[in-house]
Amino acid sequence: MITVSASAKDYITNLMAQEKNSGNTFVRVGVKGGGCSGLEYKLSFDSEMKAGDEVYEDKGIKIVVDMKSLLYLYGTELDYSGGLNGKGLTFKNPNATRTCSCGESFSV
Numbered sequence: 001m002i003t004v005s006a007s008a009k010d011y012i013t014n015l016m017a018q019e020k021n022s023g024n025t026f027v028r029v030g031v032k033g034g035g036c037s038g039l040e041y042k043l044s045f046d047s048e049m050k051a052g053d054e055v056y057e058d059k060g061i062k063i064v065v066d067m068k069s070l071l072y073l074y075g076t077e078l079d080y081s082g083g084l085n086g087k088g089l090t091f092k093n094p095n096a097t098r099t100c101s102c103g104e105s106f107s108v
Contacts, residue, residue: 002029002056002063002073007080008089009059019045026055026062029078029091030069039072041091 004012012027030042049055052067065073077092 001075002058002065003077004058004061004063005077005079006059007082008078009061011080011089012061012078016045026064027078028064029073029076030066031072042069043089 016025025045025047028042028044028046031039032042034040046064049064050066053064054067054070056063056065063078072095073091073093075094079090079092081087081090
């Protein structure tokens with residue numbers, strides 16, 4: 001399961017409104033090889049489901065993740081950080097054993 005914090009919900013809702021995304025748009029999260037720690041997070045808006053996708057909904061936000069990425073992301077919370085050092089969505093991943101200083105890559 002992947003969840004969304006209240007601040008991330010507000011941020012995502014505002015982004016979708018600004019980009020005038022249709023009602024069938026969702027947030028796609030995933031993992032790919034790369035980054036300082038070995039794995040990088042992927043995050044985008046999408047409207048096409050793919051074979052093997054898992055769908056979660058939290059606080060009215062529809063989140064889709066492929067099965068391979070779910071192995072690394074299960075239990076993750078999407079959060080929003082608006083501090084001086086960074087602004088945007090962040091991943092609170094309980095499966096990560098190590099992360100880089102920017103928080104965009106991790107290892108398990």
